[in-house]
Amino acid sequence: MAATSGKVVQKVFGAQCCPWNRQLDTQYCRDRSTPKKCNSLPFQGGKLAWTGKFPMQLHMLAKFPNGPENRGSVYCNAVSSSGTVPSLEKVDFRKLQNGSDIRGVAVAGVEGKPVNLTEPVTEAIAAAFAAWLLNKKGADASRRFKVSIGHDSRISAQKLQDAVSRGITRAGLDVIQYGLASTPAMFNSTLTEDEEFLCPVDGSIMITASHLPYNRNGFKFFTNAGGLGKSDITDILERAASIYDKFSAESSRSSEQASFASIKRVDYMSVYTSDLVKAVRKAAGNIDKPLEGFHIVVDAGNGAGGFFAGSVLEPLGAITTGSQFLEPDGFFPNHIPNPEDKAAMRAITQAVLNNKADLGIIFDTDVDRSAAVDSSGRELNRNRLIALMSAIVLEEHPGTTIVTDSVTSDGLTAFIEKKLGGKHHRFKRGYKNVIDEGIRLNSIGEESHLAIETSGHGALKENHWLDDGAYLMVKLLNKLASARASGTGSGSKVLTDLVEGLEEPGIAVELRLKIDQNHPDLKGGSFREYGEAVLKQLENTTSSDPKLQKAAVNYEGIRVSGFGGWFLLRLSLHDPVLPLNIEAPSNEEALKLGLAVHDAVKEFSALDTSALGKFVQV
Numbered sequence: 001m002a003a004t005s006g007k008v009v010q011k012v013f014g015a016q017c018c019p020w021n022r023q024l025d026t027q028y029c030r031d032r033s034t035p036k037k038c039n040s041l042p043f044q045g046g047k048l049a050w051t052g053k054f055p056m057q058l059h060m061l062a063k064f065p066n067g068p069e070n071r072g073s074v075y076c077n078a079v080s081s082s083g084t085v086p087s088l089e090k091v092d093f094r095k096l097q098n099g100s101d102i103r104g105v106a107v108a109g110v111e112g113k114p115v116n117l118t119e120p121v122t123e124a125i126a127a128a129f130a131a132w133l134l135n136k137k138g139a140d141a142s143r144r145f146k147v148s149i150g151h152d153s154r155i156s157a158q159k160l161q162d163a164v165s166r167g168i169t170r171a172g173l174d175v176i177q178y179g180l181a182s183t184p185a186m187f188n189s190t191l192t193e194d195e196e197f198l199c200p201v202d203g204s205i206m207i208t209a210s211h212l213p214y215n216r217n218g219f220k221f222f223t224n225a226g227g228l229g230k231s232d233i234t235d236i237l238e239r240a241a242s243i244y245d246k247f248s249a250e251s252s253r254s255s256e257q258a259s260f261a262s263i264k265r266v267d268y269m270s271v272y273t274s275d276l277v278k279a280v281r282k283a284a285g286n287i288d289k290p291l292e293g294f295h296i297v298v299d300a301g302n303g304a305g306g307f308f309a310g311s312v313l314e315p316l317g318a319i320t321t322g323s324q325f326l327e328p329d330g331f332f333p334n335h336i337p338n339p340e341d342k343a344a345m346r347a348i349t350q351a352v353l354n355n356k357a358d359l360g361i362i363f364d365t366d367v368d369r370s371a372a373v374d375s376s377g378r379e380l381n382r383n384r385l386i387a388l389m390s391a392i393v394l395e396e397h398p399g400t401t402i403v404t405d406s407v408t409s410d411g412l413t414a415f416i417e418k419k420l421g422g423k424h425h426r427f428k429r430g431y432k433n434v435i436d437e438g439i440r441l442n443s444i445g446e447e448s449h450l451a452i453e454t455s456g457h458g459a460l461k462e463n464h465w466l467d468d469g470a471y472l473m474v475k476l477l478n479k480l481a482s483a484r485a486s487g488t489g490s491g492s493k494v495l496t497d498l499v500e501g502l503e504e505p506g507i508a509v510e511l512r513l514k515i516d517q518n519h520p521d522l523k524g525g526s527f528r529e530y531g532e533a534v535l536k537q538l539e540n541t542t543s544s545d546p547k548l549q550k551a552a553v554n555y556e557g558i559r560v561s562g563f564g565g566w567f568l569l570r571l572s573l574h575d576p577v578l579p580l581n582i583e584a585p586s587n588e589e590a591l592k593l594g595l596a597v598h599d600a601v602k603e604f605s606a607l608d609t610s611a612l613g614k615f616v617q618v
């Protein structure tokens with residue numbers, strides 16, 4: 001994690017490490033976590049953007065005169081505005097929307113993937129978020145709004161952080177940079193009440209593209225009401241498109257206007273991690289080191305989650321030797337940081353077994369998703385993680401409703417409802433959908449304390465519905481610590497025992513059937529319309545098959561039971577893809593289910609059914 005000394009370190013990175021001009025936009029900094037000092041003046045669009053310090057910055061410098069971060073730093077005008085940009089590439093901002101996130105290509109070099117998340121585009125998006133925020137919260141003449149910015153370990157992080165900072169300050173809002181951070185910490189910074197850390201902030205931006213390849217990046221936005229939704233993102237991208245168009249004309253005025261805004265640097269991750277530590281101590285009856293003697297290995301996949309070993313587990317007394325890939329590396333050289341990825345799960349499982357550890361914990365790149373492995377090497381992810389979290393939450397809140405995504409198993413429903421006495425509300429795919437549904441249920445009087453996806457995203461009511469992979473793991477640690485404190489268990493068996501009785505399918509597959517958007521069969525329509533037509537056809541054919549039963553309650557796609565198993569065909573949230581999930585007691589039954597789908601959809605020539613054909617061997 002980026003180490004910063006002191007709570008607030010006045011450190012202005014308005015000038016970027018990677019010079020921004022259009023020729024060099026393809027270049028990137030290898031930012032492996034610690035922000036590098038900027039030793040060269042920024043050359044921007046043909047202009048050097050450079051001014052002196054602000055009075056306020058000088059004041060803050062006086063407060064932290066000797067911090068290592070201050071030594072030898074270059075202080076620039078907070079904005080170091082981009083200056084006049086002669087001509088900008090045409091960009092379709094709508095294409096940057098990915099549900100409730102923004103995602104794009106930030107690094108050149110991958111064939112067929114031109115950079116569309118350039119610095120000017122990023123700056124426009126940040127300025128648009130600032131405008132959206134002012135509009136949403138109503139400008140307050142007595143103070144300037146503050147926006148926190150954090151990033152994961154991606155190689156384009158520094159470059160985009162600088163561009164975001166310019167966009168925000170350009171709009172006249174203050175920026176507080178956290179450096180390497182996790183997505184949940186960013187949301188948390190809108191809730192934390194701590195003036196010394198300049199909290200709460202009015203809005204927050206996480207620079208991340210979750211588990212996507214190294215050339216991608218993106219943004220997640222938060223206010224104290226939670227993560228922004230799809231319609232907010234559409235609004236921001238529309239604003240950004242028009243800001244971008246006006247860039248050349250407005251640049252000089254903007255730099256003047258923004259010269260009041262400041263960029264500061266805060267070690268906020270220390271606040272966030274100490275909250276996690278406090279939560280475990282409290283759950284264990286205020287013991288200082290409730291995990292003393294437990295051996296827990298962490299796999300951060302070279303993302304942003306390495307802090308969990310040194311700043312959460314160790315202060316709680318756990319041994320973390322054998323933890324791996326904790327150091328940020330935006331090329332992700334070891335495995336994809338994704339608890340849904342088989343290679344990633346194999347890596348943490350092996351680490352647990354090699355080290356004879358009590359527990360393994362794995363995070364995705366920006367730590368909003370997680371999974372665990374018990375001491376026997378049993379993976380606690382997907383349906384098992386949901387079952388485990390449900391068991392913990394239902395002990396605390398008997399009868400509560402557990403909201404999950406749509407691809408959860410029938411065995412999970414039986415487990416939650418029959419074994420745990422709760423209610424399983426299987427909703428749609430998408431963490432934001434699931435969390436919003438949990439919040440909605442409570443608002444209409446149905447108590448729900450957990451909203452969780454098979455992807456490893458999960459949010460608890462007790463934690464402000466914050467989508468936080470680290471907090472999910474804290475709930476497991478609480479269980480370990482409290483079981484030992486009460487003498488009811490001393491290892492991860494206490495967790496394994498909680499999922500005892502969860503019925504698991506003999507076979508579970510996910511096949512992703514692509515829709516060719518350029519195929520004449522689409523007749524100029526969208527892939528969504530085409531996908532809907534495929535689903536309609538599947539619905540019609542299965543309803544006439546007496547061996548298949550359509551799910552009575554279903555919120556997404558076509559879910560059908562039969563042959564002792566089930567399948568779900570649905571439209572992907574983001575891609576021109578129809579993901580097909582099949583679970584069955586054995587391969588034979590899975591094939592029958594697969595064949596039913598194959599027969600229904602095979603005439604749709606724009607749909608690539610080859611993976612399904614291979615699976616059912618036709």
Ligand SMILES: O=P(O)(O)OC[C@H]1O[C@H](O)[C@H](O)[C@@H](O)[C@@H]1O
Pocket residue numbers: 405429430431432453455457571572573574575579
């Ligand atoms: O619909 P899919 O293509 O399977 O993608 C669905 C997934 O998209 C993103 O990764 C979201 O973060 C997840 O919350 C969601 O489950």
